[in-house]
Amino acid sequence: MVLSAAETAAVVRLAHEERVAVTPRGLGTGLAGGSVPVQGGILISTELMNRVLEVDANNLMVRTQPGVRTAHLQQACAEPGLYYPVDPASLDDCSIGGNVATNAGGARAYKYGVTGDYVRGIEAVLADGSIIRYGGKLHKNVTGYDLNKLLIGSEGTLGIITEIIFKLVPKPRYQVDVLVPFNRIEQGVELCLRVIRDSRLMPAVVEFIEQGGIAACNQVLGTCLPFADAAVQVLIELEGNDRQQVLNECVLLGETAMQLGAREPLVADNPTDQERLWTARRSIAKTLKQIYPQVTAEDIVVPLAELPATVELVAGLQQKYGVPIVPFGHIGDGNIHVDICRTISDDADWQRVRSAVVDELVDLVLARGGQITAEHGIGSAKRHLMKRALGPAELDVMRRLKHALDPEGILNPGKVLPEQE
Ligand SMILES: Cc1cc2nc3c(=O)[nH]c(=O)nc-3n(C[C@H](O)[C@H](O)[C@H](O)COP(=O)(O)OP(=O)(O)OC[C@H]3O[C@@H](n4cnc5c(N)ncnc54)[C@H](O)[C@@H]3O)c2cc1C
Structure with a gap:
């Protein structure tokens, strides 16, 4: 140290x-x-x-x-x-x-x-x-x-x-969190897109939590998220210095959500209720890890217009491979965490299924103009995907930068840049 x-x-x-x-x-x-x-x-x-x-x-x-x-x-x-x-x-x-x-x-x-x-x-x-x-x-x-x-x-x-x-x-004076439950996942994705593109609102947060994440939180932490049977919950935080304006924006958001078929939203406008919601949201990854013996955490990002197809694709992968695949996270940025949860006991079978899911996910994300990580980074875990994610010219520039600053390759070797043939 x-x-x-x-x-x-x-x-x-x-x-x-x-x-x-x-x-x-x-x-x-x-x-x-x-x-x-x-x-x-x-x-x-x-x-x-x-x-x-x-x-x-x-x-x-x-x-x-x-x-x-x-x-x-x-x-x-x-x-x-x-x-x-x-x-x-x-x-x-x-x-x-x-x-x-x-x-x-x-x-x-x-x-x-x-x-x-x-x-x-x-x-x-x-x-x-x-x-x-x-x-x-x-x-x-x-x-x-x-x-x-x-x-x-x-x-x-x-x-x-x-x-x-x-x-x-x-920091703006007032923050109000609105949790909107939907019975169908595509309705939730559509709300996020409408808020971002059409509403002229500027929320601080546009997050989504799919059923698998809701269930994991409630199982591990006790019932901390309402609407346990919702297919998806969208969490939107509105903020500003004028309380009345923030409340007016909440009403506008509520109307848009109801038009899309939302159930009655939950409004959290005090620190206690907000803390409860945020504890749950921040615990999704941790609670999944407590339930399943192994979780592979993908961190894809796509252009906003590709979100509906991407979320559908993830649902399709879950059906195809028969393992729980939980999407959640920063949908407002086009960034979805896709947690692939192990339910297969045999090591070889699990590795085969896990790799197949990741391969298919990466192919589709790249084909849609997306990328393999938005915030978790490459480290050693995603290094093998770098040659698919970036072209040889871009990788070459990165190698030259690395060589210029660290010619002996002593700083964090085995990370980020793929193995050279
Ligand atoms: C439950 C959970 C939730 C998470 N949520 C998010 C999230 O919402 N958003 C997000 O972006 N990430 C998230 N992460 C990932 C993680 O917390 C972040 O990547 C975080 O930035 C890592 O910080 P750390 O101090 O733990 O770094 P480490 O894990 O110790 O290191 C991460 C990398 O940074 C390098 N590094 C660390 N310190 C230095 C330094 N001083 N100088 C140079 N290099 C350094 C290390 O070599 C390594 O490559 C989450 C992780 C968990 C477990």
């Missing part, structure tokens, strides 16, 4: 001299195996670099060490009335440095964007042990190549992030 950039640099310099692999690790919640040292060597944990260094209300910026938990950073910013809005479902357990390294998203990405949209400055240790600092408390900056963007989402393969400056935004 390291305590500072200088200490990190000293370890990496030695590893560079000795040609030893170095794997950076935040809090280990990543879903792509990114912080697992698959080729051995040194694991550098930032867990003890856990101080928020400065909340600068004058400049709307926060400066932090990478090991700070995301929820803790949000709380520190909320004290002077500021808002760091990126909220991965794992926010109580993951580190902000891990969020930068994976460019994590969350439920509020529909309105507020993802981690990288807030990064204004980064300090990082490179593979030779040198330390770079780029950016600062600047809302705009185009001085040279954007080294922040190079490191954002690089999954610990280009540098180890030791300090970050994020921009902050003001």
